[in-house]
Amino acid sequence: MWNYEKRLQYPVKITKPDPAMAKIILSQLGGPDGELGASMRYLSQRYTMPYKEVKGILTDIGSEELAHLEIVSAIVHQLTKNLSIDEIKKSGFDAYFVDHTNAVYPASAAGDPFTAAYFQSKGDPITDLSEDMAAEQKARTTYDNILRLTDDPAVRDPIKFLREREIVHFQRFGESLRVVQDNLNSKNFYAFNPAFDK
Amino acid sequence: MSEKDEALKRLQEASFAIDDVKIYLDTHPLDRRALEYYEKQKELREKYMKEYVKKYGPISAYDVDTNNRWTWIDNPWPWETEAN
Numbered sequence: 001m002w003n004y005e006k007r008l009q010y011p012v013k014i015t016k017p018d019p020a021m022a023k024i025i026l027s028q029l030g031g032p033d034g035e036l037g038a039s040m041r042y043l044s045q046r047y048t049m050p051y052k053e054v055k056g057i058l059t060d061i062g063s064e065e066l067a068h069l070e071i072v073s074a075i076v077h078q079l080t081k082n083l084s085i086d087e088i089k090k091s092g093f094d095a096y097f098v099d100h101t102n103a104v105y106p107a108s109a110a111g112d113p114f115t116a117a118y119f120q121s122k123g124d125p126i127t128d129l130s131e132d133m134a135a136e137q138k139a140r141t142t143y144d145n146i147l148r149l150t151d152d153p154a155v156r157d158p159i160k161f162l163r164e165r166e167i168v169h170f171q172r173f174g175e176s177l178r179v180v181q182d183n184l185n186s187k188n189f190y191a192f193n194p195a196f197d198k
Numbered sequence: 199m200s201e202k203d204e205a206l207k208r209l210q211e212a213s214f215a216i217d218d219v220k221i222y223l224d225t226h227p228l229d230r231r232a233l234e235y236y237e238k239q240k241e242l243r244e245k246y247m248k249e250y251v252k253k254y255g256p257i258s259a260y261d262v263d264t265n266n267r268w269t270w271i272d273n274p275w276p277w278e279t280e281a282n
Binding site: 003004005006007008009010011012013014015053054056057060061064070073074077078081168169172175176179 | 206207209210213214217218220221222224225226227256257258259260270275276277279281282
């Protein structure tokens with residue numbers, strides 16, 4: 001089960017609204033390489049993972065991604081507070097506003113709603129962990145691109161924290177892949193699927 | 199930074215240290231230095247958690263002090279600017 005702690009993993013204190021930036025950062029909530037897809041990917045994959053170290057990794061990183069979902073949501077929320085209709089129109093936030101007012105809704109920057117098609121749960125440890133490593137790099141690139149698009153230190157600070165976590169998670173998934181391979185025949189990692197074949 | 203903000207920051211730092219070393223230990227379960235670091239941060243987190251909850255209210259719904267009122271719902275919630 002999960003417990004909620006009434007605090008963010010990393011603080012978000014934004015005082016300057018920026019609805020155009022909010023729409024871009026929203027992609028790390030419900031976009032193709034966002035935190036919702038990340039948490040659902042790892043928390044779905046863990047059930048067929050045969051090795052205890054990697055069951056731990058998928059559970060713990062999947063849970064941390066839920067905390068990142070909350071951080072990204074807090075950024076989007078704080079960037080879109082107290083907007084005038086004029087600001088909404090001028091910033092291009094009107095297309096989002098008409099469907100969601102200033103609520104937080106998981107979608108990509110281009111407006112596509114979140115879909116589970118963004119991730120896979122394949123039931124093969126090598127396949128799943130290879131996807132997980134790529135996913136962390138894709139999220140890291142997205143955070144790099146967000147950092148290219150904003151100068152506001154109050155926005156950049158939590159984004160830099162999230163970017164760093166992608167790099168750490170990539171490292172941990174690499175170690176997890178090594179754990180899987182150490183349990184397989186080194187002459188042929190693909191001789192059988194340890195999550196299915198007995 | 200207010201006293202409350204500082205108390206929260208200490209709690210966040212110790213908690214994050216555990217978040218980070220936890221996933222390292224998942225793949226290095228016998229690393230003595232990491233195990234010691236975990237123990238140290240766990241102690242700090244327990245101390246900072248107690249201090250924060252006593253003064254400023256519950257962080258989890260397991261540690262609500264029900265005097266005459268349900269304080270779990272008290273504002274601000276974490277995503278609000280005032281909480282950070």
